[in-house]
Amino acid sequence: MKIKDLLLAEVDGYCPVCGDRSRDLTEHHLRQSTPKVHTYENRLMICRPCHDDHHAGKDPKAEALLSIKRRLIARTLTIPGLNALKEARRRGGVVAAPYLVNHLIEMRLISRKSVLSTHVWKGVEAVGEAFYTITDSGKDLLKKWRF
Numbered sequence: 001m002k003i004k005d006l007l008l009a010e011v012d013g014y015c016p017v018c019g020d021r022s023r024d025l026t027e028h029h030l031r032q033s034t035p036k037v038h039t040y041e042n043r044l045m046i047c048r049p050c051h052d053d054h055h056a057g058k059d060p061k062a063e064a065l066l067s068i069k070r071r072l073i074a075r076t077l078t079i080p081g082l083n084a085l086k087e088a089r090r091r092g093g094v095v096a097a098p099y100l101v102n103h104l105i106e107m108r109l110i111s112r113k114s115v116l117s118t119h120v121w122k123g124v125e126a127v128g129e130a131f132y133t134i135t136d137s138g139k140d141l142l143k144k145w146r147f
Contacts, residue, residue, distance in 0.1 A: 001106055003038070007045045010076045015047035016068045017060045023047035028054070030065055040107065041141055044069050070145050077104065082147060085109060088134035089142055098127050109138035 001009075007027065014021045025045040029036050044065060046054075054060050060068075074082060080100045088094040088110055094101075095116060104110045110132040117128035134142075141147075 003040050003043070006040060006076070006107070007043055010072045011045045015050055016044070016072060017046050017050040017065070020047055023049065026051050028065065030062070030069055041069070041073065041144065044072070073141070073145055074147070077109075084132070085134060085138055085142055086147065088132060089139060093131055093133045095129055095131055097129055101132060104138070105132075107137075108135055109141060110134050 004027075008025070011025065013025075015023060015025060024047070026048050028044050028046050028051050029038075030042050030044055031037060046060075046065075050060060054062075054065065077085065078100075080096075081104050084094045084096050084101050085104065093113065094110075098112075101110060105112065112130050112132050114131045115127050116130055118125050119128045120126075
């Protein structure tokens with residue numbers, strides 16, 4: 001999944017600041033820099049009026065946007081995903097069913113190191129459990145957003 005698609009999916013078609021669903025969304029960089037940092041965790045989709053208000057020094061303030069992004073990251077990672085990331089950080093790895101953590105692999109926050117069990121159903125083999133380790137990006141995300 002491309003980052004832009006992930007950003008749009010995390011806000012589910014509405015502005016996370018004002019809640020409006022009828023406006024087109026624009027990309028806002030949470031931490032302004034030159035050159036711009038185009039990572040998932042530094043970008044947030046908000047409506048143009050909220051974006052313009054922010055850059056005009058009105059609400060939403062930077063702290064509010066960071067709080068919104070933290071909540072959206074937690075929702076996107078899911079509770080099992082966030083717990084898997086924390087466990088992998090604490091213990092050096094985590095055993096999990098792929099369907100619970102595949103989104104973390106796609107986001108390059110964890111990587112699969114070994115398959116621990118497989119299951120065959122109707123002639124199709126599937127991974128039941130695997131061992132995953134956290135990536136540097138995963139560690140950075142947990143640290144930056146204080147999870």
